[in-house]
Amino acid sequence: MPGLKICVAGVGAMGGMLAGMLARTDVDLSLVARGETLRTLREQGLTVHDGQSARIVRCAANTRAPDTVQDVVILAAKSQQLPALAACVSHAVGPQTLVVPVVNGLPWWMTLPTGSPCGAARACLDPGGELARAFPPARVVGCVAYAFASLDAPAVVRSAKAPTLVLGRVQGGNADDPEVAALVQVLDAAGVVITPSPDIRCDVWAKLAVNLATNPLSVVCEETLGGLVAAPPTRQVVRDMLEEAVTIGRACGFGPLRSVDEQLGSIAVADGHRTSMLQDYQAGRALELDAIGYAVMRVGAVCGVPMPVTATILRLADFKAARPDRQGNR
Template sequence: MTGFAQQTDDVGGQVQSTDATIAVLGPGGVGGLLGALLARAGRRVVFLARPDTAAALRRDGLTVRSHRYGDFTVPVDARTELDEPVDACLIAVKQTALDPALTRLSADALGRALVVPLLNGAEHMTALRERYPAPQVVAGTIRVESTRLAPGLIEHVSPFAAIELASHATPRDRLDGLAEGLGRAGIDVTVRDDETAVLWDKLSFLASLALLTTYAGTPIGEVRENRRTELLAVAREIATVAGAAGGTLGAEDVVAALDRVDAGMKSSMLRDAEAGRELELDAIGGSVLRAAERHGLEVPVTAALVADLRDRESRRSSSGSLPSSA
């Protein structure tokens, strides 16, 4: 597989490599961007989506608007479920849509392909490894600000698109090969040794950003300026929980990262709230609260933010203004 390390067979021997085929489950802001970049770089990409989305992609292709990568359109092979062997599958749906989306990706069809969830939160790895062979499921995180404006239209506004990969079960050569292939498409990729640290380091930053920007209804710059005390308190609480769970970032690291991002940056949770979509509140805030309880830690500020956002979402859902997940 050009750009992907040679796979080993079931007894550890090397098998002949071929050009990689990548499946992308969920052609939204993240999956659409990654799949389009891979396709532009010459990879064969199969998108898995709902029937209406798949039909639109087959008809119109996939268009990306990006300051970093430029504006381009690629033709698309879009289907409703995986029906052929692939080398890797990037799972890029929201956590709220994961269970129904996985019906498009049967274990039999998946074969020996790597499964790379680029989901928010820290609890999905267990569920995926119950469904698919553990050595094939790779922990992944992505830093990017990218939005699906319409089926087949992706707007990438951040100057970065950076992925971290790790697995305690997957052979390192397969991780390195996957990273190389993604890198050739222009994506920044780092392979780390500790999958728990990868997930919790991302969640330390993301939970602070998502909960505060969504609660305030403003980009991070206004939070930094007007809610500094809350920002510091939440960062301390979440970093403490993350450290107990296996993360490596301290509160000062999280705050420094939040201070570096563009003032106009909005979290994906805030964008979902503005669009009236279901929030990934349980995957992000809920993960922190459950880990805090497991480790006997008090997180009053974080808990109050989660409770307030849950109440808002409940009231919005009761009013009928909350649409179903895409």
């Protein structure tokens, strides 16, 4: 839709890739970033490598969203960064703004209402309730992203394949309602593959199960997705963690979920891809262990589902992340 005002808040691998694709359309695009990323965006622009060539994208970038109310705000940041990001963009969220969190792990909006099993995870995802207040559930479009993107340097993104976004209203609408349809039209024009979801919570849990079973383990082993499922010992660990996550999902009523064997097959296709958590670990950045791991364990405790393998791998990932000789801890 011409003239749609879209703010991409967070210009890491995923946010940078989406911003680079949206810049090819005629939307009014703005970016929210900070530090070295913001400096690079202002001085050199956003560099997007798409596998065949590199493009330089230049658009407005600042530490906060524009003062004008946006039609769409895309949150593309780590879960632990969202409260601070909310303070930078909430003023641009109006009664008709769509908020699209492109995040890993269990999103804060799945902890609402607090009486649901996922409500047990609110204490580690939105303890102060800032996100629930800043982004009303009726304006949130849930999103599950399937993408293979990496960050070569601040504001330098690499991706050889178009991402797929699964989209569905969190509350008060359908994936094909007029507001979401306008967003889908723009994303489609940008080259993003869109899959509408009648129940976005099921789709979130399906990906969460894979993230849980691979991201922390990839840090412990410092191995790619393909490597994790190719070796029998780690393949069994992935299988065990998938079974724990799928059992919790079914207890919560999220289904139908794919079988563990189907999920293992989809992981193998990723081959040499490094998980986002492994990329963060190797770059010395904080890990999303709360949203991807410990939040799920809180839900499992409420559902009465033991998670011994998951608990062990999370502790080991935590240990590695805290090592004093790790880059970022020195």
